[in-house]
Amino acid sequence: MSSPRSPMAPPQSFLWTRRVVLTVLAVFALLPVYVMVSSSLKPLQDVSGKFQWFPTNLTIRPYFDIWKTVPLAKYFLNSLIVAGSATVLSVVIAVFAAYAVSRYKFRGKRTFTITVLSTQMFPGILFLLPLFLIFVNIGNSTGIELYGSRAGLILTYLTFSLPFSIWMLIGYFDSIPRELDEAAMVDGCGPIRALFQVVVPAAVPGIVAVAVYAFMTAWGEVLFASVMTDDQTRTLAVGLQGYATQNDVYWNQIMAASLVVSVPVVVGFLLLQRYLVAGLTAGAVK
């Protein structure tokens, strides 16, 4: 990708430092992954006893048991619906908002962008409490049960995914030359058509990046999920706790389930990381 930094070959001191540092970091990064994979292939008595680096009694039983010990498939579906909807909603709404901010001058623009930027730094706990109270109130007065519902959870997930999406997409749209959509409008396109036919296609990498990031964050969210869900709407984040019963902690199943829930996002991330890295840095590093 990049050309050699200097015409001189790096000295041995640098090469050795590099080898040591990179090895240590790689071990640090991968150690939990190794523990996760190897422990998921052990029977219960092996993960309950002294840790073994290499499984002595290999088994894939945990991968079948995880679906029975807790309703993992249901949690999976809940997570998919909630994270997916939150992602689609925030990206669609953010595309319009970011287009307005990036291309137009209007009163209140600064207020809007500052509000969006600042809500990103607020802790989730700040919104959790009032949203909980609002949901309880709406449930009492209208009978619409937002508390414990998927719709309610999706709404709470927008508290973090929407500002992030708007903010990143403004940066992305700004980097697309105005001449492109201006030319389309000179040719008789309306602004909305210019948005969809010119700006959105040109911003696909950015939009993908934002969507992947929003999905990943929602998939890993614990705070709102632990308060705002019930038995029927529980997401993976809370559901994994079900493998720890009063008598036993099924560590092998916890590790197997962790691996299973990680696979979709890790694969998605690795496939799309090029976009994500470009998008993150375009938005943040400018």
Place this chain on the structure above:
Amino acid sequence: MTATVTPSSGHQAGAVEKTDNGGARGRRFLPRIPDRIRQGGLPYLLLLPAVVLELLIHIIPMVIGIWVSFRQLTQFFIRNWGNSPSAGFDNYKVAIDFDAPIGQALLHSFLVTCAFTVLSVGLSWLLGVSAAIMLQENFRGRSVLRTIFLVPYALPVYAAVITWAFMFQHDNGVINHVLHDQLGLTDKPSFWLIGNNSFIALVIVSLWKSWPFAFLMLMAALQNIPRDLYEAASIDGAGIWQQIRKITLPSLRPVNQVLVLVLFLWTFNDFNTPYVLFGKSAPEAADLISIHIYQSSFVTWNFGSGSAMSVLLLLFLLLVTAVYLFITSRGRKGSDV
């Protein structure tokens, strides 16, 4: 560079005829779009869904949160919280009365969070910058390492942290196995998730989770440093260590400023890591502020008190951010928003 944008920059308008909003010379604002579009409500229409949602999920909850912080809202009033008795400033007084148990615990939790944040952010930056510099040049295995380093970032938080919780187990965890059984560094297996060690465990997990983000940002920044700077330095006889000190590190300053602020806010507000590692109530040595507020609100069901703590936390974050932005933007002209 939007810092110069204010809604009332209309005094330029006289210079150019037939322009509204005064943005005529500012090429950044679509000079060539027909006036009727600019004058219309289109931007507001485009913003409408976002504004409605922002009101719904951020503004109104925040107003309610502030209101609740002045109420005596306990479990008896949850169904009917609008009628909860007023508490005046009592919730705040209790929260900052550092001689009484609640205030004392809050202060302790705040200090733990500060120490935790400084350690985690500092070390994350250090690991991130080392990895980014070591991977700046192309060599065999570079892209594999890059992917490996991003794995902690891609794993869902709870799956990763629950694995760490397993690794820190007293009897069957890998950490004790290595430290005690294999290396013999400790007399007996340590408890990592209770007692004072829990702070160390928390920092390690947080560090593991956040350094790849620092690496990602810094690596991108390094690619924008012009190659000829290094070549010139090299011709002048500067070795690679000198180049890193004199070119690489100074070039990272603007990115570092954004990065440190983002990492600070994330780490300070982090709920997921301590919650998955310790559960609803963390050991005293690792009682982060977000867990502490959660505990006050949803475990002891005192929403008024929890809200007051949230508002105090928010004020602190705003203050730190403002001071930080002020310090880092001094001497730089025209910073971004």
